[in-house]
Amino acid sequence: MAYIGKEPTVGNFQKCDAISVVNGQADYTLQVGGTNVSPESANHMLVSLNGVLQAPSDSFSISGSTLSFASNLATGDVIDFVMLLGNVLDLGVPSDNTVSIAKLTATGTKDATTFLRGDNTFATPSGGKVLQAVTGTSSTASQGTETSFTDTGLNVTITPSATSSKILVMAHTTGLIDTNDSFVYFTIERQISGGSDTNIGDSSIGLSHMRGDTVNISNVMVHALDSPSTTSAITYEFQRRVSADSGAAMYQNVKSNITVLEIGA
Numbered sequence: 001m002a003y004i005g006k007e008p009t010v011g012n013f014q015k016c017d018a019i020s021v022v023n024g025q026a027d028y029t030l031q032v033g034g035t036n037v038s039p040e041s042a043n044h045m046l047v048s049l050n051g052v053l054q055a056p057s058d059s060f061s062i063s064g065s066t067l068s069f070a071s072n073l074a075t076g077d078v079i080d081f082v083m084l085l086g087n088v089l090d091l092g093v094p095s096d097n098t099v100s101i102a103k104l105t106a107t108g109t110k111d112a113t114t115f116l117r118g119d120n121t122f123a124t125p126s127g128g129k130v131l132q133a134v135t136g137t138s139s140t141a142s143q144g145t146e147t148s149f150t151d152t153g154l155n156v157t158i159t160p161s162a163t164s165s166k167i168l169v170m171a172h173t174t175g176l177i178d179t180n181d182s183f184v185y186f187t188i189e190r191q192i193s194g195g196s197d198t199n200i201g202d203s204s205i206g207l208s209h210m211r212g213d214t215v216n217i218s219n220v221m222v223h224a225l226d227s228p229s230t231t232s233a234i235t236y237e238f239q240r241r242v243s244a245d246s247g248a249a250m251y252q253n254v255k256s257n258i259t260v261l262e263i264g265a
Contacts, residue, residue, distance in 0.1 A: 012086030019067075019082065023075040028067045030082060035095050036065040039084050048080035049073075129264040131165065134158045138256045146241050149187055149199065149206070154238040154256045163229050164265035169200070171222040171238045173256035177210065183243040185209045188224045193233040200226050206241070236260055 017031045030037050039045050042056035047067070054060050060069050067082065108114065108122030117123050136156030144150060154171065169188050177184055186208045187201035201207035201224060210218045228234055238258050 012084070014084045014086070016082040016084065019079045021073045021075070021077045021079060024072045026069045026072045028069075028079070030062075030065045030067050030084075032084075032095070033098065035098055037084065037095055038062075038065045040086065044085045046081070046083040046085065048082075050078055051080060126264065131161055131262040131264050132158065133259065133261050135257060135259045137258075144240060144242070147243075149185075149189070149203075149239040149241045151189070151237045151239055152256070154258050155235055156258045156260050157233055157235045158260045158262060159233045160228065160231050160262050162265065163231055166263045166265070167226040167228060167234070167236075168261040168263055169222070169224045169226060169236050169258070170260075171220075171256070171258040173220050173238070174217055175210065175220065176217050177242070183209050183211055184240055185243075186220055186222050186238065186240050188222060188226075189237045189239050190226060190228060191235040191237065192228065192230055193235075195230075195232070199239075200224050206239075 014032050014037065016037065017034065019028050019030075030039070039062050042060060042062045045056065045060075045062065045067075047054045047056075047060055049059075049069070054069075058070065060067060062068070073079075104116075104120055106116060106120040106122060110116075110122050114122040114124050134156050136154065138152070138154040140153060142152055144152070152173070154173065158167065160167065171186075171188065173186075175184070185206035187199055187203075187206035190198045190200050192198075201222075206222075207224055208220055208222045210220055222238065226236075236258065238256070
């Protein structure tokens with residue numbers, strides 16, 4: 001490929017740390033910034049000894065990060081410098097633990113609780129995390145004819161870890177109605193310790209319902225996302241009521257459950 005001006009040079013050029021000569025020793029470890037480095041070959045190096053460039057293979061060889069001179073050096077000899085030319089075919093591969101935050105231009109705090117984002121900043125994960133899960137069950141069958149929302153005995157208590165958390169409430173039960181074309185409505189009520197009770201569904205209709213039909217058992221699922229804005233203990237109750245003009249009775253099955261998930265903001 002032709003270039004206008006000077007052709008770019010490809011390589012990974014590094015100057016090795018200073019090496020002190022040891023009398024009667026030929027082998028020396030190559031390091032850059034205190035970390036061992038391994039040249040591609042002796043032909044990818046410039047080695048100056050006593051002011052004279054040494055001939056690769058003839059005057060020295062390389063094995064891993066060990067530079068071996070052809071003969072032992074003596075007191076008074078000086079290794080002026082060792083330059084690594086890198087691999088002329090690519091940019092080279094950095095040695096382990098040699099790429100610092102400064103090299104990445106990354107900012108922020110790097111620790112076990114953060115991650116590196118695409119914009120080179122370390123950040124703490126937030127939002128969408130399930131911080132805790134609590135489940136309550138009921139193994140007692142119940143019957144009700146109440147025309148206003150009444151506790152079914154199925155409830156669960158959770159203490160949020162932050163006021164910004166949301167609580168996802170999921171309840172399940174099965175049951176039947178003894179009168180055709182009648183309705184039973186279900187909802188969730190929140191009770192905060194030391195505070196007032198709040199219906200988190202529609203106060204008149206609820207979050208789910210079932211319709212009476214010739215003694216068929218129906219499954220009922222209720223989901224609600226609540227924002228209680230508190231770190232006090234909260235009890236969520238699964239409640240029901242029958243339609244005011246039906247005179248129907250609701251028979252709730254033995255096994256029911258309710259699960260709440262705290263979702264981090």
